[in-house]
Amino acid sequence: MSHDLFEAARGAMKFAHVPYSKFPVGAAIRADDGKVYTGANIENLSFPQGWCAEPTAIGCMVMGGGRKIVEMAVIAEKLALCPPCGGCRQKISEFADAGTKIYLCDEVGVQKTMTMAELLPFSFETDILG
Numbered sequence: 001m002s003h004d005l006f007e008a009a010r011g012a013m014k015f016a017h018v019p020y021s022k023f024p025v026g027a028a029i030r031a032d033d034g035k036v037y038t039g040a041n042i043e044n045l046s047f048p049q050g051w052c053a054e055p056t057a058i059g060c061m062v063m064g065g066g067r068k069i070v071e072m073a074v075i076a077e078k079l080a081l082c083p084p085c086g087g088c089r090q091k092i093s094e095f096a097d098a099g100t101k102i103y104l105c106d107e108v109g110v111q112k113t114m115t116m117a118e119l120l121p122f123s124f125e126t127d128i129l130g
């Protein structure tokens with residue numbers, strides 16, 4: 001992974017709106033259009049209604065014209081890693097392939113590299129929905 005994706009995720013984390021969890025997360029996607037799209041987690045007073053950094057980045061990618069995740073970085077503060085939650089794994093999977101790499105970072109750098117298939121094994125598949 002080139003350093004720019006890590007820096008983009010770290011920069012995005014600064015935009016996190018986390019008055020409740022105080023757990024800022026940043027995400028950065030390198031998309032098939034060559035652009036980097038970023039996101040942070042955004043919470044609100046009705047705690048379950050907040051959302052993660054990953055869907056913020058995915059929404060930016062889709063609205064910016066990107067259609068595929070080439071690689072993705074996720075970063076959390078305080079030397080904690082943020083493995084994408086279950087819901088995020090499904091959301092990322094929609095725009096990724098089995099081999100797409102997801103980099104789990106802390107403030108220092110990439111601490112763990114995982115593929116989509118490792119993050120979401122035996123994932124939901126059907127030919128009924130097309």
Ligand SMILES: O=c1ccn([C@H]2C[C@H](O)[C@@H](CO)O2)c(=O)[nH]1
Nearest residue numbers: 021023025041052053084085088
């Ligand atoms: O994959 C994840 C998991 C958690 N969070 C956020 C949600 C919440 O704002 C905070 C604590 O759970 O971390 C993310 O952004 N991404």
Ligand SMILES: [Zn+2]
Nearest residue numbers: 052084085088
């Ligand atoms: Zn999540």
